[in-house]
Amino acid sequence: MPKQEDSPRDGDGVLLDSVPEHIKNPSEPDPGEPGGSAPEEAAGGPLSRARQRAGVGAARAGAAIRRGASRGAGALGSAGRAMRSAVPASRRGRAILLGGTAVVVAGAVVGxxxxxxxxxxxxxxxxxxxVLTLAGAPSEAWQVDLGDAVQPRIVPLGHVAAITVDGQVLGLxxxxxxxxxxxxxxxxxxxxxxxxxxxxxxxLTVGSVAVRTATPSDPLVCVTEGTAPEVVVIDAGGDAERRTLEPGDGDAPAGAGAAPVHAxxxxxxLAVLARDQTPLDVGDARxxxxDDGIAVLKGRVESAPGLTVRVEDAATGExxxxxxxxAFDPDLEGTSCLVWGxxxxxxxxxxxxxxxxxxxRISAAACGISASLGTADGTPAPGADQRDGALVPWATDDPELDGAFVPEWEDTRDVLVRTADMTVTLTEKGQVTAYDTETGDRRWTSGVLGKDAAAVAGSAVFGAYTDGRSAMLVIDGPSTGGEGQLRLVGLDLDTGETVWDVAQDEPYAQxxxxxxxxxxxxxxxVAGLATGE
Incomplete structure (x- = not known):
């Protein structure tokens, strides 16, 4: 297999993709200054099957860094007080001291x-x-050939990219x-x-295409389908444990039509969704x-099985x-009770x-059933795109940012990106619009979806990603007037300007x-996309 490129790391093994070279190595000239040169990329080794543990979690690393920062600030303050009380009287002494102070201050700034x-x-x-950086247009950084694999899927597992393929899970x-x-x-x-x-x-999906990266699993839960049901729990180091699921596990009555769903x-x-024991009585429903050949439901279903939902520990079943x-609600309108035979x-x-x-959220819908329950405790939850009345963004640059409230004038379909001070939305007319999160003032509007934007607003955008300075939108090529089957478009978050537009020949997968x-x-x-300059 081809060699892979290593990303730069510091002494703690933490990636520093967003740190300028002249800050990481202050003794070296700035590549942007005369005499400076860009660092050469180190070549990585061949693919290895060595079992490795994932790195230290971001939360613990962040906490340790914050504690270190606090101690450093205190030390600098004490040092400053000591220096002020010991300033030499002579001019030469003061010059020597100031030179040393400059070194200390420069070191503090760099740190x-x-x-x-x-x-x-x-x-x-x-x-x-x-994304650590979206400074440059995406290009392939590495490739893992999976041969004739059918529909591989990427599932984040801690800091590992877990790939499900042909009955296996690969950790990359x-x-x-x-x-x-x-x-x-x-x-x-x-x-x-x-x-x-x-x-x-x-x-959430658009058709069969996921538009949000799934929340990283820890551990990863897998359920087998089309065979004796099992649940397999895999940690970030590749260790796995199994538990057999009973085929009739759940409360489905005889004739309910389907085995329970294990999600x-x-x-x-592991969420278990099953029909309850309510008897079926279709009444006079038909x-x-x-005259126009449109099928409609007449009459009323008197009773039918409702839905039970529970959450258990995947490894133990507790x-x-x-x-x-x-409960089944015969008054729910819709076409879910009709099928074409x-x-x-x-x-x-x-x-x-x-x-x-x-x-x-755990959501389910069927004839006479509409359920939306909070995953944590099973309490009723808001709609699929909302949290406490706010729209959940597809991408943020801070995990603490939650739902975004959009202005009343905004005919919003989705919130694509949210940062601390900006919210970027997709409108019903197919415009990508940014506004100030605090004031609601519009900042810019982009027509990146093309002249037929309104017609394709609900199906042309497949994903959004951000590094806090730029956003990358994944867009259907043909329906938006672009070249290729797929467009990866970079937008400057300050101005809305399109800074790069990459066409890919293959249709969107994930x-x-x-x-x-x-x-x-x-x-x-599966390929990795490099997005640095």
Whole structure:
């Protein structure tokens, strides 16, 4: 396999992609000054199957850095007081002292800037959609060929890019593509018979395309499908444990139509969704076609099984909460009770659930059922795109940033990016608009979706990522007038100006940010995207 590129690290092993070279190495000339030169990139080694543990978590590293910063500030203050009380009287003595003071002050400035860079990198690693840098147009940094693998998927596992492929989970370093470990969840014969995996939380999608990077799992929970059901729990070092799930695990009554749904959660949890024991009585409900050939539901379903939801520990089966019951509601409107069979439209009361589950919410819908429960405790939760009435951004540069409230004048479809002082939205008309988070004043509007933006607003943007200074939007090429099947577009957050627009020939599969690095599924496997200058 090709050699991989290593990213620069400091003495603690922390990536310093956002630190200028003249700050990391103050004795060297600034590359931007006369006589300066850009550092050469070190070549990495070949792919390795050596099992490695993930690095220290961002939260602990950030806490340690903050404690160190506090102690450093105190020491500098004491040193300053001591120097003021011992200023030499002679001119030469003062000159020598001032020279030494300049060195101390310069060192403090360099240390402070490096500290800020550390903290910024930690925030970006932990933030949804956070990328260490978007200073340059994306280019392929590494590639792992997965052969004829069918629909590999990227699931962040701590600081590891976990790749689900053909019954296996591969752990890759997102910066270099180095293979850290492999866990075989399914036997090759089971995969050949159609068995598959569902690993990690499911997020909001446009059609079948995920628009948000899933919250990093710790550990990663996988459920087998199309075979004897098992749950497999994998930690960031590649260690795994299994538990068999009973095929009828749950409260589904006879004839309910489907086995329970087992939905992995990012914190080692497993949501179990099943029908309750309420008897089915379709009453006088029936499907008819009007004069225009449109199928409609007439009459009323008297009763039908509702839905039970519980969350348990995936490794042990211990129940965390539940079950919570969502009763069947015959007055819910919609077409989920209608299906098209061989002979035309039919009534289907016990059809399959449409569901999603992540760190915030477990949602499910079917004929007469609409459920939205908070993942933490099962209490009723707001709509799929909201948290406490605010829209949840696709990407932020700080994990502490939460939902964004949009101005009343903003006809908002989604919040794409949020920073401390700016919110970037996608409007119903297909405009990408930025406004001041505090005042609501509009800052800029971009027509990056092209002249037919309003028609494609709901399906043309597949993802958003940010480093706090720029945003990268993943956009459908053909529907927005761009070249190629996919566009990766960089926007300057200060001005809204398009700073780069990269066309890719392959249609969109998946792009995820893992520990501050972009990883992409492509036609031959998985690739890392470099976005530095």
């Amino acid at each position: 402070g800037l490096a500290l800020q860079a550390h903290l910024r990198d930690d925030r970006l690693r932990a933030a949804p959609g956070g 370093d997102p910066a270099t593509g180095e293979e850290l470990w492999t866990v075989e969840v399914l036997e090759p014969d089971a995969v050949a018979d159609g068995a598959g995996l569902r690993c990690g939380p499911s997020r 992995p959660l990012p914190d080692g949890g 499907v008819v076609e009007d 129940v965390r909460w539940g079950p919570r019951t969502v 061989d002979d035309g439209p039919e009534l289907d009361v016990l059809g399959e659930l449409t569901w999603s589950a992540d760190e915030r 792009i995820a940010s893992v520990s501050g690095h972009l990883v992409q599924v492509n036609g031959t496997g």
